[in-house]
Each structure stands twice: as C-alpha cells, then as structure tokens.
Amino acid sequence: MSKKDSKARVTKKDSKAGVTKKDPTAGVTKKDPTAADGFSLRELLHVPGGKTVDLASYDTRETPAGPRDKEAGLAAMTELATPLADLQERLWAASTAGDRRRILLVLQGMDTSGKGGTVKHVTGLFNPSGCRVRAFKAPTPEELGHPFLWRIARALPQAGELGVFDRSHYEEVLVARVHALARSDEIERRYDEINRFERTLAADGVTVIKCFLHISYEEQRDRLLKRLDRPDKHWKFSVSDIEERALWPAYQQAYEIALERCSTGHAPWYLVPADRKWYRNWAVSRLLLEHLSELDPRYPEADFDVAEARRRLLEQ
Numbered sequence: 538m539s540k541k542d543s544k545a546r547v548t549k550k551d552s553k554a555g556v557t558k559k560d561p562t563a564g565v566t567k568k569d570p571t572a573a574d575g576f577s578l579r580e581l582l583h584v585p586g587g588k589t590v591d592l593a594s595y596d597t598r599e600t601p602a603g604p605r606d607k608e609a610g611l612a613a614m615t616e617l618a619t620p621l622a623d624l625q626e627r628l629w630a631a632s633t634a635g636d637r638r639r640i641l642l643v644l645q646g647m648d649t650s651g652k653g654g655t656v657k658h659v660t661g662l663f664n665p666s667g668c669r670v671r672a673f674k675a676p677t678p679e680e681l682g683h684p685f686l687w688r689i690a691r692a693l694p695q696a697g698e699l700g701v702f703d704r705s706h707y708e709e710v711l712v713a714r715v716h717a718l719a720r721s722d723e724i725e726r727r728y729d730e731i732n733r734f735e736r737t738l739a740a741d742g743v744t745v746i747k748c749f750l751h752i753s754y755e756e757q758r759d760r761l762l763k764r765l766d767r768p769d770k771h772w773k774f775s776v777s778d779i780e781e782r783a784l785w786p787a788y789q790q791a792y793e794i795a796l797e798r799c800s801t802g803h804a805p806w807y808l809v810p811a812d813r814k815w816y817r818n819w820a821v822s823r824l825l826l827e828h829l830s831e832l833d834p835r836y837p838e839a840d841f842d843v844a845e846a847r848r849r850l851l852e853q
Contacts, residue, residue, distance in 0.1 A: 544836075559599075562587065569833075570826060571826060571827050571830050578603065578823045578824055578829070579805075579807070579824060579827050581601045581602055581705050582807040582820065583800075583806075584749075584805070584806040584807065584808050586798075586799070586801050586802075586806075587797065589791075589797060590793040590794075590796045591793065592792060595751055597751050598753075598810060598812040599810045600810070601810070603816075603819060603820070604815075604819060607815045610813075610815035610816055610818075610819050612796055613819050614658070614815075614818060614819050617662060617822045617826055618662045621663060621825065621829070622662065622663065624826070624829040624830065625667055625829070625833065626664070627830065627835065628640070628697050628699075629664075629697040629698070630836050630837060631835055632695075632696040632697025633837060634838075634840075636742075637833065638697075638743075638744065638832060639695065639697060639700065639742060640699045640744050640746065640829065641693065641701075641702065641743070642659075642699065642702070642746050642748065642825065643658065643702045643705045643707070643745065643747040643748065644703055644705075644821075645747070645748070645750070646702065646749060646752065647693050647752055648778055648781060649757050649760040649761060649778075650750035650757075651750055651752075651817055652703045653672070654751065654814060655817060655818060656701055656703055658822075659701075659818060659821050665698055666728070667699060668698065668700075668701065669694045669695070669699070670701045670703070671700070671701070671702055671703070672691040672702075672703035672704065673688070673703065673704040673705060674704075685706065685709045685730075686730065686731075686734050696742070696788065707731070709724075710731070710791065711791045711792065713727075713821050714787075714791045715787045715788055715791050728795070728799060732798075732799055732801060732804075735799075735803060735804035739803035739804060740803075744832065745804035745805075746824055746828055746830050747799075747800075747804060747805065747808075748807050748809050749796060749807070750811040750817060751808055751810055752811045752812055754785055756812045757781075757782065761778055761779075761782070770827040796808070809821060809824075
C-alpha cells in the first residue's frame with residue numbers, strides 16, 4: 538500500500554492489463570474485469586514481508602486508487618457485483634469437475650475497524666450458498682484442548698467456496714501477545730506455525746487474502762461513542778472495549794510484528810485504510826476481484842453428448 542507521501546504508486550499497471558481470456562467450453566471471450574483500470578490494488582496495499590512495519594506512517598483515510606468519494610465508492614461497489622458473481626459461479630462450477638481451488642478472506646483489525654461490516658457488504662455481492670463465514674471468538678474449553686490451529690482447520694472453505702474469517706488464527710499472536718496469555722517463546726513458534734499452515738493451504742488450492750483493516754485511534758473513539766449514543770447499538774458495546782483501547786500501543790506493535798513476520802508470497806497481507814467505511818468495503822471487494830480474475834476459473838466441459846441430449850428433448 539502507498540504511504541502518505543507515495544501517491545505516485547497509483548500509476549503502476551497490472552501486469553495482466555489488456556489480456557483477453559477465452560473460455561473454450563463456453564465459446565465466449567472472457568475479459569479480465571480489472572484490465573482497463575490501470576492499477577493493481579494488490580500492489581498498492583501489499584505489505585512486504587520481512588520488513589519493519591510502522592503503522593503510524595500509513596494514512597487511515599487514504600484512498601490510494603479507485604473511487605475518491607462516498608458517492609463514487611457506492612457506485613463502484615455496485616459495478617463490482619456482476620463480475621464477482623460471474624467469477625464465483627465459475628469457481629463453484631469448476632469444483633464440480635474436481636477443481637479444488639477456493640478463496641479464504643481473512644479480516645483482522647482493531648475493535649470497530651469494521652470486520653463485521655465488511656463481511657456484510659462484501660459477501661452481499663456473492664451467492665450466499667457458496668460462502669462460508671466464520672467469526673472467531675475466545676476459544677471454547679474444547680478448542681483449548683487442541684493446538685491453536687485446530688479450530689481454524691475445521692472452518693476452512695471447501696472446494697469452490699469463498700471462506701471469510703472475522704478474526705482468525707492471528708488472534709493467537711495478537712491478543713495472546715498483548716495479554717501475555719502464552720510464553721514469549723511459544724508466541725514466537727506460532728509465527729512459524731502460521732506460515733507453515735498457510736503454505737499448506739496454498740499448496741492445496743486455497744488463495745489466502747489477508748486484510749488488516751487500519752483505523753485511527755480517533756476514529757475508534759468516535760465509533761465507540763456512536764454506539765453509546767444509540768440504544769439499538771448498545772449490544773455491540775462492552776466496558777471491556779474501553780480497557781482494550783487503553784492497550785492501543787501494545788496492539789499496534791503486535792500487529793506490526795504479525796504483518797512483518799507473516800506476509801508471504803503464498804499468503805500476503807494487505808493494509809486497507811478503514812476510516813472511510815465505503816472505501817474499506819470497495820477495497821476488499823476489489824482485492825477479491827483481482828484474485829478471482831487471476832484464478833480465471835472455467836466452466837467444465839459437458840460429460841455427456843450435448844447434441845444427443847438436445848435431440849431427445851426435442852422429440853418429447
């Protein structure tokens with residue numbers, strides 16, 4: 538992702554720009570829906586692994602590419618609906634012929650960063666029957682009796698599906714680190730375990746898209762106050778939110794370490810500016826579109842004689 542002083546990166550072009558793809562089974566030309574835009578949001582928002590991350594240097598209200606205001610953002614979201622639905626259907630159709638590929642969208646961020654809102658608005662663009670959404674809370678007694686990745690593995694999307702994690706296995710190096718719920722050497726081992734786990738997912742056909750929804754300290758306070766102002770939002774507020782907010786610096790550091798240690802080629806992290814909700818929703822949807830376009834799933838060929846089936850129907 539571009540930082541405050543690097544808007545020029547927006548001019549970078551997607552390496553697939555202008556590529557026209559043909560689906561041999563359907564006999565129609567499929568054009569990459571992102572090809573004409575002249576930018577790759579994946580490049581702009583990507584967090585390079587192995588390099589020190591300073592979250593304070595990233596503007597939480599930035600719009601590095603795409604729509605520049607709310608009205609344009611809402612319109613852009615509407616425009617994404619058709620190509621996303623088409624790609625989802627093709628991904629699901631391909632799975633019926635043995636294609637094991639699927640998508641796992643991981644959403645992480647501070648309280649009020651909009652993980653739930655992103656799930657609502659982004660998955661609303663897809664056929665719900667092909668989505669598998671899981672919100673991870675504190676581990677249950679049963680889950681605590683297993684390795685920390687056990688409950689994650691059980692919630693993974695099946696072939697052809699879009700899986701969405703609202704929080705994830707990263708809680709075990711975030712909350713656990715901030716609240717000292719595990720020994721420091723154990724937390725260090727978990728980074729390596731996570732990287733190995735995500736590598737096996739990629740090898741098994743899972744495209745892992747990890748989004749850190751980045752909000753400011755001031756924006757979080759405003760969102761918490763709005764929850765207090767509205768009786769219909771009180772259920773979303775907890776006094777513990779205030780206590781957790783006091784640990785902001787520790788959480789920022791924990792996220793910086795996780796982003797540095799676990800942004801890899803097979804499972805990259807993307808830093809999404811999230812103070813503007815409309816931009817957050819568009820950016821995550823756009824990232825999904827770019828990844829699905831690259832997968833380019835195809836409708837499977839018919840495993841029966843089409844002409845014969847047509848003849849039999851016409852004779853009835």
